[in-house]
Amino acid sequence: MCREAGIILHTIYDSCPSKMKETSVDGCLYYTFDLWEEPEHATLKSLCLGWARDIDPAVNLSVIDWNGIELRAAERSGALSHDQFVDKIRQLFGGTIEVVDRYVAMHTRIRVRCKTCGYAWNPKPYYLIQGHGCHKCAGLYQGTVVCLETGKEYKNYRQAALAVGLKGSAGIKDACQNPNHTSGGYHWKLR
Incomplete structure (x- = not known):
């Protein structure tokens, strides 16, 4: 036709x-x-x-x-406006997540901040709409991994493991949770 x-x-x-x-x-x-x-x-x-x-x-x-x-x-396309997106996030999370950047589209990352703990991150809005909220409050955010001997900081367990030549990050995680344990010959902590 x-x-x-x-x-x-x-x-x-x-x-x-x-x-x-x-x-x-x-x-x-x-x-x-x-x-x-x-x-x-x-x-x-x-x-x-x-x-x-x-x-x-x-x-x-x-x-x-x-x-x-x-x-x-x-x-x-029926896409949400910025104001509609902000309202939807407010409804989904009870006002605990603040939209910092301007919403553009579901797959364009946006800056948001948790009003409960102050953690800020850049998720795709799609994941927020699916109910994925603050990683820190959910216990998914691990913090910065610090090597006590060198003072170097790493973004996550995997990055720290790679820096000291380990294949997996489980040992680093264990050493962060148990101060008497070491991994890769170093002591670790979360900050």
Whole structure:
């Protein structure tokens, strides 16, 4: 029906298995990477510009035009506005999570802060909507791992284990929880 009306539909699949080639088949485009995670959405913009130039070769879209396109696309897709997202987070978490950055889309990371413990992090909004709240309050955030002998700090158990040549991080975790234990020949603690 669309083709009879002169409307061309394009279907884009991203994050496909790497064994699939990035190709176009019957109006479907396949990409092995996540198009939303790509900086500045370069591939999507290139595709849109190409399709627009198929209609009018003189088309040249500015940054302002792209912002308007993204805004209209979000509105038409039923996506949440910033205010709607903030309200939804307030309802889900009883006001304990503060949205610090401006909400853009479900898969664009956003800065949030827990009002209970003060922990700030950058999750994808999708995970917040799914109910994944503050890692620190949930006991999932481990803190900074510190080697007592060297004073060096590591972001997590795995990073500390790799720094001292260990294959797994269980020994580091054990040493942090039991001050008399060592791992990789060092004493560890959480800060």
